[in-house]
Amino acid sequence: MIKVEHLVKTYGNLRAVDDISFEVGEGETMVLLGTSGCGKTTTLKMLNRLITPDSGSISINNKNILDGPAELLRRGIGYVLQNNGLFPHYTVAENIAVVPDLLKWDKEKTEKRINELLDKLHLSKDYLSAYPSELSGGQQQRIGLARGLVADPPVLLMDEPFGALDNVTRSKIHGEFKALDELKRKTIIMVTHDVQEAFELADRIALMDKGRIVQIGSPAELLFNPVNDFVSSFLHEQRLQLEFKSIKLTDVWEQLTDTGKKINPSLLSADAGIWEALENFKFYPRETINIINQHNKEVKSVTFDQLMSAFSHYKNLQQHE
Structure with a gap:
């Protein structure tokens, strides 16, 4: 579904993304994992043309992402941000309806889809007229997820989507995330610096350091077959819990x-x-x-x-x- 080849992005003398390549299969969840500054968010933003690479190519469903207007590309890709990215002056209903409005859906179709997502995300329809500031962090993140899913895009990009939540809320949303049938049909690329989150949600993990991918593999492959000392040391402190989650x-x-x-x-x-x-x-x-x-x-x-x-x-x- 997604193919990245020899992607490079520099800022002055800094190679933020340094010649990386990877593929993500249809319906797969790939997590870009690494510390701050390793290039994972820059990589994610190049996938929907929020950032333009210096060189390399990206194709989605065998189509180069440069072969058409950026706005059309983005309408076919769900995007979920760390701090939910909700417009504070829009109601919940208006926030979720942003992409359907751009796609010129009729009102009935939009309302039906919004209500369907609220049910799946365990949110009351009473929230539709509320503003983001009136919701808890967990509720705001669910609304952000609903907005990313509303047009039923085949690809979903998620940038630290649960990073601003407390541990209890995050754990609960992780469970909902894994159980949500909407997501089982999606090709997902998620960015996180949280090792536990990566191991819990990923089919495969791309561990990054200094703009490069050090190792790509299943959680178990990274644990039991690390390619070098960097991978071993990155996972060392949480190893036992990671083993419980990956086996x-x-x-x-x-x-x-x-x-x-x-x-x-x-x-x-x-x-x-x-x-x-x-x-x-x-x-x-x-x-x-x-x-x-x-x-x-x-x-x-x-x-x-x-x-x-x-x-x-x-x-x-x-x-x-």
Whole structure:
């Protein structure tokens, strides 16, 4: 869906983006991760022509982004900003309707789409006549997301979209983000400096430093097969929690022992991560959780100790490969 080749952007003597190339498949979420000044936001802004590269090319759906007016390109790309980017003098309804108005949608179509998104984002229709200043940070960010999604663009660019939120609100929105069916059909490129956020939301991560991409891969690939010391050290402080988030129950399925005690009727999908499984334990004696493998419909009931044993075994296998 998105192909970037040999992209360069300089400011004076500074190479903000230094000859980077990558591809993002249709329906994939790619996260550009790195510290401030590594070039990730500059890269993102070149994708919708907010910044013009010095050299290199960008194509979306096999079409060079320079082959047409910039405003038409941007109408086909959702864009979500860190501080939501809402117009303070517009109501919520007017903010969300900005792109539909540019596309000359009729009023009924616009209202139907806005109401549909509010339902999906768990926002009351009572907010439609409110102004951004009357909303909480989490509500403002949901409205910003609704505005980015309203025209149903195939591509969504997100620049530190949850960076201004407190940890509790951010965690809740992460859960909503992963569950939102609207986003499962999108090709998404997200910028963040938050390692946990990247590991939680990305299919693949492009770790950047000094304008270059150091490594591209799945969260597990960055953890267990780092290309150099920079990647290892970048992830070192949060390594255990990152392992819990990047290793899926399907990865450890063969190492999981079934107790046969399916007392708890609830089922957790094996496509979930170890972290999510841990959150399902209430930690009382002899407790088990049930996990269903959607691929073969097998159900296993496991204890906390069995899950940790399978996790440790999987880690050992990865480190010796």
